[in-house]
Amino acid sequence: MDASEVQTADPRDRGGPAQPLLIVRDLKRHFPIKGGLLNRAVGTVQAVDGVSFSVMKGETLGIVGESGCGKSTTARLLMRLIEPDSGEVIFDGEPVGPGGMALSEMRRQIQMVFQDSYASLNPRLPIEDSIAFAPTVHGVPKAKARARARDLLAAVGLAPEQFARRYPHELSGGQRQRVNIARALALEPRVIVLDEPVSALDKSVEAQVLNLLVDLKRDFHLTYVFISHDLNVVQFISDRVLVMYLGQVAEVGPVEDIYGAPRHPYTRALLASRPSMDPAKRMTEPPLTGDPPNPINPPSGCRFRTRCAFAEAVCAERVPVLAGLVPHDSHLAACHMAAAGSGHSRAPT
Amino acid sequence: MTTETLEQRPAAATTPLVSVRDMTVKFVxxxxxxxxxNGVSFSLDPGEVLVILGESGSGKSVSLRALMxxxxxxxxVIGGSITVAxxxxxxMDERQLEDLRGxxxxxxxxxxxxxxxxxFTIGTQIAETIIRHEGVSRAxxxxxxxxxxELVQIPSAKRRLSNYPHELSGGLRQRAMIAIALxxxxxLLLADEPTTALDATVQIQILLLLRKLQQELGMGVIFVTHDxxxxxxxADRVAVMYAGRFVEEGPVSEVMLRPLHPYTQGLMGSTVHAGLRGTRLAAIPGAPPNLARLPEGCAFAPRCASVEEACRVxxxxxxxxxxxxMARCIRV
Incomplete structure (x- = not known):
């Protein structure tokens, strides 16, 4: 990867190019549902249930899945905006938490951009002050932080002399999202977690912002975690893709493998559900029936089995392990059909 | 309106179901x-599907609401003429509008x-609509x-009749709303982005259901979307809307495969699809105009790569x- 050459020149780099910038291990978060007369817990939402992945330096990991699959919760657990029940995050070889990297330091290295560009900016601050806010909190002198904010505005394509003193409500959705990206860059982070950053934008503006993200990644030596429900956008921007279903990883691998040779039936259905742009190639049957099941009481065994056309007895009995077909496979799927000796009639022998 | 008029099949298929001439809508x-x-004209035949494609603020939803x-x-302030059936x-006065709607x-x-x-339960909401318009018994x-x-393919339909909306999943709720509409x-069915909030695997189910029902029931459909x-x-036909006007309109295969207007072409170019990885997206620069201060001439001119002096006049x-x-562009 040519991006890794750039990364080795980064003085902040400790582990070297082979050390993943982020390792997430067995992240878990269950939310209790309170109800009844005494407001006792009456159930749990298994929002994220044992998610593990790693992100290499300079790469973009795309996370896709339908609403309620836990992709946004995963991002928030990663940033510790929500406290995980269990699991660990390792940043460039150093565990985050007591005895390791301090939370404040991790949050300086990982920044986040949210879907709602308006809600994530202070409506009473001119945008240059919003961008300069975090650096001043971290001890950068005000004048210097403001000068840098203007540079960043220019970097995201907003002329500072025209935009610096404007308030968020004076900007369009696309411009506001550029401001949020500039603000995320203000602390010179190494990772940006983008949670549906273009989903609220019109198509013509979405393309502008995607092009900008590609440029910034190169210019600022960034690593992205890009969360989206839009399969086309994820394919465009990602090097590797992680598919989530009901709080778990269904499949993960290089973008060409996930889109070209998906192994999990859910990934295949998701890809087949994309409407075609060609009216001559209309779909006749939907690839999946029904809605994603409720994450409060997920099905036993494989969580996808209730919607899967290939489900057999083994799928209800045992949870499929996320594994590759060969040792050290970069493409992993959690499906009994992809696991030799799983007992599924379609499993490789 | 009485039940008899409802039961009447369109007498002559040649008369359009919807005819809109120079429709303008102003919010004062x-x-x-x-x-x-700002001046939309079109007609829709019985059993035809027109998709109005546009970005936020293009006037697509307002046009749809104006029809009702x-x-x-x-x-x-609505100007021009709107004829439906x-x-x-x-x-129309309020009473006639109530008869028309639903x-x-x-x-x-x-x-x-x-x-x-x-x-109210789903069953009650559907029955209420039927009683209001057709005057039949509760049973x-x-x-x-x-x-x-059952028509909208809701599993265990009998049980679902007594469900409240919050007890249904997003996809089932959308099916229930379609059931009430039908x-x-x-x-004529007017659809305002009914699949936009749905997940990919559910969106395609609802789209295929709407297409099937439209064909079986012979409804005319106007479907507004940004997708x-x-x-x-x-779609049978597609109209592309920009700043309150139809800038392009034609059969779906023509508009999608041989777009004439630079805005339609730009929209196609900036829509991310397979095979664009590693390339630069052909984004349209700028943003749609403010509808309170529309530019003179072609509203797309400020963003258009092939703009000429005449465009601004x-x-x-x-x-x-x-x-x-059809396309509204001097270069066509």
Whole structure:
């Protein structure tokens, strides 16, 4: 990867190019549902249930899945905006938490951009002050932080002399999202977690912002975690893709493998559900029936089995392990059909 | 309107179901006048599917609501003429509008949770519509409600009749809303981004269901969306809307495969699809115009790569290289 050459020149780099910038291990978060007369817990939402992945330096990991699959919760657990029940995050070889990297330091290295560009900016601050806010909190002198904010505005394509003193409500959705990206860059982070950053934008503006993200990644030596429900956008921007279903990883691998040779039936259905742009190639049957099941009481065994056309007895009995077909496979799927000796009639022998 | 008129099949298939001429919609307030729709003309045949494609603020939803006069009466000025199923919508009084809405014309929305009444069961809401428009007994309406839930492929329909909206998943809620819309066998279904809030695997189910029902029931459908893929799956004809005008209109295959207007071409170019990885997206620069301060001439001119002096002088006329395909661009 040519991006890794750039990364080795980064003085902040400790582990070297082979050390993943982020390792997430067995992240878990269950939310209790309170109800009844005494407001006792009456159930749990298994929002994220044992998610593990790693992100290499300079790469973009795309996370896709339908609403309620836990992709946004995963991002928030990663940033510790929500406290995980269990699991660990390792940043460039150093565990985050007591005895390791301090939370404040991790949050300086990982920044986040949210879907709602308006809600994530202070409506009473001119945008240059919003961008300069975090650096001043971290001890950068005000004048210097403001000068840098203007540079960043220019970097995201907003002329500072025209935009610096404007308030968020004076900007369009696309411009506001550029401001949020500039603000995320203000602390010179190494990772940006983008949670549906273009989903609220019109198509013509979405393309502008995607092009900008590609440029910034190169210019600022960034690593992205890009969360989206839009399969086309994820394919465009990602090097590797992680598919989530009901709080778990269904499949993960290089973008060409996930889109070209998906192994999990859910990934295949998701890809087949994309409407075609060609009216001559209309779909006749939907690839999946029904809605994603409720994450409060997920099905036993494989969580996808209730919607899967290939489900057999083994799928209800045992949870499929996320594994590759060969040792050290970069493409992993959690499906009994992809696991030799799983007992599924379609499993490789 | 009585039941007899509802049961009448269109006498002559040649008369259009919807005929709109020079429709304008203005929102007037003390601060500003917003020109949301600026001269839209089209007609829709019975059983035809027209998709209006546009970005936010293009006037697509306002146009749709104007057809049923669902806009706040005090602030809205609608001009031109709107005829639906032979009736002049702009001349109707409140009572006639109530007969029209949910009777001959029905509408489905993006967010079923706000369109459905949270305190009544799905069955009650469907039956109520039928009783209001067709004057049948409660028992007959209930029986028809069950038929309708089966028609929209809701599993265990009988049990679902007694569910409240919050007890249903997003996809089932959208199906229930479609069932209510179809309760009085409308001739025209207006759909305002009904699949936008749904997950990918559910969106395609609802699209295919709507297409199937439209064909079986022979309804005319006007479907508003920002999603080119949706248009590709469901449209007979596509109209592309920009700053309150149709800038291009034609059969779906013509518009999608041989777009004439630079805006349509830009929209196709900036829509991310497979095979664009590693390339630079052909984004349209800038943003859509403010509808309170529209530019003179072609509203797309400030963003257009091939703009000429003449573009800024007057709004381009409709041009038709072939009779069925229209674009408002002087270069066509």
């Amino acid at each position: 307030s003390k601060e500003a006048t917003v020109h949301a729709v 006069r669902l806009l706040p009466a005090r602030k809205t 032979g009736q002049d919508v702009l001349a 009777g001959q014309v029905a509408m489905i929305f993006q967010e079923p949770m706000t369109a459905l009444d949270p305190v 007959a309406a209930d029986a028809r409600a069950l038929e309708l839930l 309760a009085c066998r409308p001739k 080119l893929g949706v248009a590709g799956e469901i 007057a709004v381009p006329d409709e041009r038709r290289p072939i009779p069925i395909h």
